[in-house]
Amino acid sequence: MAKFAIVPILASALYAFSLLSSSFVVAAPATGGEEEESYGVFGRTVNRKKLLGSKKEKLSHFRFYWHDVLSGMNPTSVMVVKPVNGSRTLFGQVNMIDNALTLDPDPSSKLVGHAQGFYAPTSQDLPLGMLMAMNFVFIEGKYNGSTITILGRNPVFNAVREMPVVGGSGLFRFARGYVQLRTHNFDPKTGDATVEYNAYVFHY
Numbered sequence: 001m002a003k004f005a006i007v008p009i010l011a012s013a014l015y016a017f018s019l020l021s022s023s024f025v026v027a028a029p030a031t032g033g034e035e036e037e038s039y040g041v042f043g044r045t046v047n048r049k050k051l052l053g054s055k056k057e058k059l060s061h062f063r064f065y066w067h068d069v070l071s072g073m074n075p076t077s078v079m080v081v082k083p084v085n086g087s088r089t090l091f092g093q094v095n096m097i098d099n100a101l102t103l104d105p106d107p108s109s110k111l112v113g114h115a116q117g118f119y120a121p122t123s124q125d126l127p128l129g130m131l132m133a134m135n136f137v138f139i140e141g142k143y144n145g146s147t148i149t150i151l152g153r154n155p156v157f158n159a160v161r162e163m164p165v166v167g168g169s170g171l172f173r174f175a176r177g178y179v180q181l182r183t184h185n186f187d188p189k190t191g192d193a194t195v196e197y198n199a200y201v202f203h204y
């Protein structure tokens, strides 16, 4: 008699286990190849091929010059917040920028895009360091309209500085990487600067 009572218990335990394990299969991406698409109200895992097609991640290098123009009738870099009184590191200053990006150091050379955003000195003591947050909006060729986003710390008096590329749009979806900066020239009287940027970006 006891023999018969065990059977339904075993069966329901097996059924519960199969429910559990199948829900695990749906929730976790399948390893080694295609991922499952599991639908939820808010979030879901996505089939990579359906979203990206046959695109493979590639590594690109771009070199251009960034022109920070504070002087003259048409500055592209404008102080919108003054530094705190007496700060020799300009702590607290904020400059909003829409700086030209050109192919060569000459500002009248080919325009490839703009750097839009702001920078702000964030070191209370020397050495001077800036928080930089900007989008590079490219206008050149197939990159027209695509952007990469830079967010980082710029110790402006170092020979070489580095900041992260934290993302992008258009051809730069899923972008990650870094930029290296070298000051090409700096006018201490006006504050105008031309900076060489080398960007190394993974994207699809």
Ligand SMILES: *[C@@H]1O[C@H](CO)[C@@H](O)[C@H](O)[C@H]1NC(C)=O
Residues within 6 Å of the ligand: 085, 086
């Ligand atoms: C700024 O600092 C100077 C001296 O360093 C002082 O004379 C002046 O009153 C200060 N201004 C303000 C608004 O605190």
Ligand SMILES: *[C@@H]1O[C@H](CO)[C@@H](O)[C@H](O)[C@H]1NC(C)=O
Residues within 6 Å of the ligand: 139, 140, 141, 144, 145
């Ligand atoms: C970039 O795209 C805009 C429209 O999105 C167009 O007006 C402009 O001519 C394009 N520039 C280049 C250099 O292709």
